[in-house]
Amino acid sequence: MLIATHGGKFHADDAWACAVLKVLFPEADIVRTRxxxxxxxxxFAIDVGGIWDPASGRFDHHQKEFGGARTTGVPYASAGLVWKEYGARCVAVLAERHTGQQIADDTAQQIAYAIDADVVQYLDLSDVGVARSAPGSYGLSATVSGFNPGWLDEQRLGYGEAVEAFRMSQFMRALEFLTDIMSNAVRYRVGAILAVSQVRSAESLEGGRVLFLKNAALPWSSVVRKEMPKVLFVISYSILENRYILHTVPVDAESFDARADLPASWAGLRDADLAAVTGVPDAVFCHTGRFIAAARSLDGIRTMARQALAEAEA
Structure with missing residues (x-):
């Protein structure tokens, strides 16, 4: 199997598209040519050839008549075109490879939609000139662009075939980098889906105002925010650090505002100083932002949780 994309400088959109296809067809060769x-x-022809026809493996968006866009109005470039066609299949492969889970088709599709919203659409926006970079000056588009040889590399290598060989090796490095990003995104989202039932069944403390999770690695914020309006604080046990953590509950995914903050008198204190204020001998720390604190025992962190509740409800 052969995947063709354009030669010369590569961009995040064509690199992402090729990375997706290499996940699905790992034995495929890639040629960069015009x-x-x-x-x-x-x-497959990616970002070159002047044709958009998924059935024949053609994924270009540069032709004059091209007008493909998402329902949100965000235009497609080659990253989005390939992800639209193959994203769910790619998600399913990466989920089994990195989590050992065989996920349902509709779950794979929902994860693919989420990754498009979080990552892929920004690569397309950057490529079509709507956004300068995606997102920020050191966002993913700019980072991938940095894999290209610069003029100093060309001068050092003497131009010609040596530069092209180096450019191809850098392109393949960019594909590995983007595949890692895809894999991380899939692994996180599969983990979040599998964690939902555990968060829902977690032990309720203090009249339902505190939730206790036995594993601090479980992603809980979304479930608690959406389904548990009564919960003001979450206690979790960090297996890695062998300590208990008291978390505030953010009001939404994009905000640092919490349903209730930890006491102002705890802010920035550690060890003996925090123990003196809380009366908890094994208190460890409280962040200056008052959104997280820790103690070495469950009894200690529950005492701190009760104090936080008392202050929040005073």
Whole structure:
């Protein structure tokens, strides 16, 4: 199997698209060219060739008549075109590879939609000139662009074939980098889905105002925010650090505001200083932002939780 994309400088959108196809077809070869005959002979043509036809493996968006866009109005470039067609299949493969889980087709599709919203659409926006970079000056588009050889590399290598060989090796490094990003995104979201039932069944303390999780690694925020309006604080046990953590509950995913803050008198204190204020001998610390605190025992952190509740409800 052969994947063709354009030569010269590569961008995040064509690199992402090729990375997706390499996940699904790991034995495929990649050629970077603008020669029409080589493009026509390829099984997939990415960001080159002037045709958008998924059925024939053609994923270009540069033709004059192209008007493909998401329902949100965000235009497609090659990253989004390939992800739209193959994203769910890619998610399913990465989920089994990295979590050992075989996920349902509709779950894979929902994860693919989420990754498009979080990552892929920004690569497309950058490529079509709507956004300068995606997102920020050191966002993903800019980071991938940095894998390209610069003029100093070309001068050092003497131009010609040596530079092209180096550019191809850098392109493949960019694909590995983007595959890691995909894998991390899938692994996190599969973990979040599997964690939901555990969060829902977690022990309720202090009349339902505190939730106790036996594993601090469980992603809980979304479930608590959406389904547990009575919960003001979450206690979790960090297996890695062998301590108990008291968390505030954010009011929404994008905010540092909490349903209730930890006491102002705890802010920035550690060890003996925090123990003196709380009366908890094994108190460890409280962040200056008052959104997290810790103690070494469950009894200690529950005492701190009761104090936080008393102050929040005073």
């Amino acid at each position: 020669e029409a005959a080589r493009i026509e002979a390829a099984d």
